[in-house]
Amino acid sequence: MSTPTIVWLRRDLRLADQAAFHAAARQGPVIPVYVLDDEVAQHRRMGGAARWWLHHSLRSLDADLRALGSRLVLRRGRSHEELAAIRRETGARTVHALHHYEPWWRNAERAVAQHFDLRLHHGNYLAPPGSITSGGGGPYKIFTPFWRALQQRLPPPMPLPAPQHLAPPAFWPASDPLGRWRLLPSAPDWAGGLRDHWQPGEAGAQSRLARFVVQAPSYEQRRNLPSVGGTAMLSPHLHFGEISPAQIWHAVAGLGGSVETFLGELGWRDYAQNVILQLPDYGSRNGKTQFDALPWRSGDAAEADLAAWQSGRTGYPIVDAGMRELWHTGWMHNRVRMIVASFLIKHLLIDWRRGEQWFWDTLVDADYAQNSVNWQWSAGSGIDANMFVRIMAPLSQSEMFGAGDYIRRWVPELASLPDSQIHDPVRRPDGYPRPIIGHAEGRARALAAFAAVKGK
Template identity: 50%
Template sequence: MAVTLVWFRDDLRISDNPALARAAEQGDDVVACYVLDDGSEGIRPLGAASRWWLHHSLAALAASLTELGIPLVLRRGAPADVVPRLVEECSAGSVLWNRRYGLAERTVDAALKESLTDRGVEATSFQANLMYEPWEVTSGAGEAYKVFTPFWRACLTFRTPRTPLPAPVSLRGPQLASDELGDWGLLPTAPDWAQGLRETWTPGEAGAHARLDDFLDGAAHGYKDSRNLPAVQGTSMLSPHLRFGEISPFEVWHAAQDHKDSSTAEDIRVFGSELGWREFSWQLLYFNPELATVNYRPEFNAFAWERSTQAELDAWQRGRTGYPLIDAGMRQMWEIGWMHNRVRMATASFLIKNLLIDWRVGEQWFWDCLVDADAASNAASWQWVAGSGADASPYFRIFNPVLQSKKFDREGRYLLRFVPELADADNIHEPWKGAAPGYPEPVVDLKESRERALSAFKALSQG
């Protein structure tokens, strides 16, 4: 019996998985594998929170595959070495995978495909994790879009996202030796800081679909406005499930469209545009592979970062800046590995503009702390706030955390959830204006630090 090897990566699901679906269609024996590549060959190592998620996502995928009739084979090492060995072990005639879009990943895949082809093994890749591949939708001049709105409009004009594929009914295949998931050390032990993550998330395909169903039955109604309110469950919180491919954007898109009616049409349109931002970010990364480390707008290379003291950076990282919205957001991320998007913008703005710390420092911190740390969205979003990215927020747009919390968390429910010591403050939004036992004084003055940031930007624009 012929054997097909299916290599899972950022597509840890059995439904709407084109590579797995093709293997099932061919009727061959199937070997499913996942290769843990700890940063070899230029691939960025996962952060701590993402490693926690990966452990549980792989456990869920393994259980789903077992129900279909095959195990998930786990191996650790460079794919260029591991995948050919697996091919030899099971005498596979073909290897299937779903495409990745980072330069390092594409380089690994291209070299492996060439190597397998030279050995007489067919290697085929599929579109699975983006509704529009980066090279498909370009400007009239054939270039990548630099502004989101025309990009997304062009996507929707170009093609309706395809219908999701069903999961295979059953599979069969040989047994191969596999690493033990627990031996990979993906989970924190000393200390075990993941209690909040365990209480908040259910990694895996079933958890992803449950999260989507809950959103469509609840928060999708009024999403356009409620998504800005950090104290309520106003967003889908699907981002980590999409990041690990436990659910596909095609599934999310069509489920949302099927749920649309006259009362939710605008909410679903806005929600769809958020999927569009994810697509836009991946196009940016595809054409700008160093997006996490190099300014998209080169004029920002001359920006005079005055990096604040280590104590100020520590205060930002630990949620001890003296500004309730910033501290609540940073503590939320530490507790559950996720932060509300509006608060992400505020915390990023504070680091970049009020503390004048290089955006790359923040991007790396979020990469380590977020369960949804996505190579494209994380980098593109930090550059957007910094003003150095595509379609970026102007540098002189500086989020005022006091005004933001008063507008979007007027009663302070979000603030009190993550900064409980504010319960004794005379003024929850501006605790320095009265007694606030146990809460720190502001690390910087908002007005003075804003003027310093604008002065630095003026110097850049005149340089």
């Protein structure tokens, strides 16, 4: 039997439209490997919600591989060290993988390439990050011209089918039991809501896509309405690579209606990856240096306000509903994400990085590029961002986008209130707090803080 090759898996946990599997299968026996590498990520190790998703996604992929006569090998440690150990056990000298663009994964790829013939393939984005450049050959910093240029490269190639068979190696290297990694929460088990709302894995991704296809033509009309739930809810499946953007594109692109608006959201995902390719520390460093001097609040009062925001106890029903949805399901409606981010940054004048870190730990779709770019967009600190002085009014946003039923679901203390009162209750049920800051007061404080650094 020929020497086996390794497929090194990270955020690409699927069989269909997975170029690394196809390339490896053409060479002979295949060893699929996932390494839980917290060391290379360091402070960017996956948060609790993402680890819950990872457990179930790995279990699903292993079942799919076994149906093809293969299996998933699990290792924990530094990627290059664990893959090198598998080389010593099996003689494998070639590794196939998909490109990843987070700074820690690029470091890991360089380390693996010192030990193996590392062959990287594309497939997690509509176009390879870094390949969309301006007329002068440089990368785009602003989304709109980036999107225009990306559209010239679309549609993406047709998705590859899943392999029908993967030849096993002569013998399998050792594999960790998944349960030993303790990715699932215990004492307490807070994941009940996640289990109720999600089906991780490739089959779950395809099921979610099939449901969205029915709604996709009315995406523009529905996407901003939290009570309707008109978003695709594909983001965690995309993040873990259980489905490719090419699969989604070809499933919806010809459906008409407002599908183009949704395709633009896929384009924003590509844009975010191009930003972190240019600015690897974008998750911790302001895109606009003037924001380095912004006087963010700190101290006990700010920490108390942060805790109220995290727990959904701000006294603003739409904000509290979003934060409770996040804690219960590991996800939040996109319009509400913008509202809660603006509230933390501007009403509470708390550094956007504190919000980004909270989302990193609590979102099942916590993606370094998307999280960083979206938070900096809300803060106004990004290279392409909303203006800081544009401050969302959560009460009017809630009413404008018909969030009454959404609030009733996630803030049950207010469930009996009619639409005329639920967005800003005058009389508050026992136990539901008064607003921790008034809108006018918070807006004035934010504008004063920005005035101190404007023009720097």
